[in-house]
Amino acid sequence: MRPAALTALLGVFLLLTAATFDGEPLYVVGVAFVLVALLASGWVLLGGLGVRIDRDLSARTALEEQPVEVRLRVRAGLLPLTTGTVQEPLLAGPVVLAFGRREMRLRIAATFARRGRRTLEAPVVVLRDPLGLAVRTVRGAAPAEILVLPRVLPVRSLDGAADGGVLSPRAGRARIAAEVELDGIRPYRPGASASRIHWSVFARTGELYERRLSADADARPLVVLDARSGPAED
Structure with missing residues (x-):
């Protein structure tokens, strides 16, 4: 039960007690409690009439760690903005109105x-009276969605390149191409992969040998000319 309702019930109880036991001082206290509860409820009720909160995203898609500007706008209704806070999932904490x-x-x-589709809950305006007895919540529009895409980073070679270390397609392919073609066997070298x-x-044989592999990118056509034979006679 809300504190304002408890305060009003306490005031009514004091009034009934005063009427039952003819305790005149309790009338003043009971009436004061009831009035405070009514004023607190009226404060947040009137202060929340017509209040609106809108959120605008500068983009619906963004890269990881790329800042996206989010604008919040809180507009008063019948009365100017009263005491309370703005609660937004993207804020570190509530902001005072x-x-x-x-x-x-x-x-x-x-x-x-993190990449992926993110759902942002609607922002909220929480109105409170100065004593904190009554609370009213005003929600914004429907939740918003934003798609977070992975960052695209340049590929760099391990030993650097002449153009600042960026791996060019032609030069880098011969360096990092996977060795997949069997080119023979050779004695096992300590530290080589067990695969x-x-x-x-x-x-x-009982002796360790390892496969010698060559990369497809290193394959070059080989043309052999036999110059030992004489010219052919037509």
């Missing part, structure tokens, strides 16, 4: 660390 003003604007530079060991040769 600008008391007595007709409008309040907030700007947020939001960043998103290269030729186990069938080890089963026959």
Whole structure:
């Protein structure tokens, strides 16, 4: 039960007690409690009439860690803005309302660390009386969605390149192409990957040999000319 309702019930109880036991001092206290509860409820009820909160995103898609500007606008209704706070999922914490003003604007530079579709809950204005007895919540529009895309980073070679380390397609392909073609076998070298060991040769000879692989990118056509024979006679 809300504190304002409890305060009003306490005031009514004091009034009934005063009437039952003829305790005149309790009338003053009981009436005071009831009036405070009514004033607190009226404060938030009238202060929340016509209050609106709008949120505008500068973009619906963003890269990871790329800032997106979010604008919040709180507009008063029948009365100027009263005491309360603005609650937005992108804020670090609640922001106090600008008391007595007709409008309040907030700007947020939001960043998103994880890729994927993110749903942002609607912003909320929470109105409270100065004593904190009554509370009223005004919600904004429907939740918003933003799509966070992965960052695209340049690929760099391990040993650098002449153009600042960026790996060019032609030069880099020969350096980092995967070795997939079997080119023969050779004695095992300490530290070589176990996946290269030729186990069938080890089963026959009892000695360790490893596969010698070559990369497809290193393959070059080979033309052999035999110049030992004389010119052909037509």
